[in-house]
Amino acid sequence: MSGVWVFRNGVVRLVENPTSGAAAAASGKRKALLHTPSGEVVSSYASLERKLAALGWERYHAGGGGDGGMLQYHKRASVDLISLPKDFAHFGSVHMYDIVIKNRDAFRVIDA
Numbered sequence: 232m233s234g235v236w237v238f239r240n241g242v243v244r245l246v247e248n249p250t251s252g253a254a255a256a257a258s259g260k261r262k263a264l265l266h267t268p269s270g271e272v273v274s275s276y277a278s279l280e281r282k283l284a285a286l287g288w289e290r291y292h293a294g295g296g297g298d299g300g301m302l303q304y305h306k307r308a309s310v311d312l313i314s315l316p317k318d319f320a321h322f323g324s325v326h327m328y329d330i331v332i333k334n335r336d337a338f339r340v341i342d343a
Contacts, residue, residue: 242301244314245325262324263343267336272343276302276319283330286337288313 234247264273266282273279280290283304291303291312304313311333315326327340 242314244301244316247323247325261343262327262340264327264330265339265341267339272341273338276315276322279330280304282337283313283334286334 234245237244237246264279265271266273269282271278273282287306287308288304289307291305300317302315302317304315305311313326313329313333315322324340327338331338331340
């Protein structure tokens, strides 16, 4: 995995190198997020949001409107925050592993 860290509007994010993503897809190393209780591969944000809501995650809406093109989820009893790109096409392994770390028993990253 390679890319560049970009700081814009108070948000830091990794912009992945598009050629490395294409190379990973060609070699069969593309990743997918698996919801382990159901055995379902997450294929859309609607599906992911339902699963996160069942685990106590809520959509975070920033007051200033400057969301930086990100979707964010938080738990009331925690300081954890999950930040995802608004476009599911840009949902990558970095985002998947972030979800797995914060929900160890509910998700797993697999080779697609």
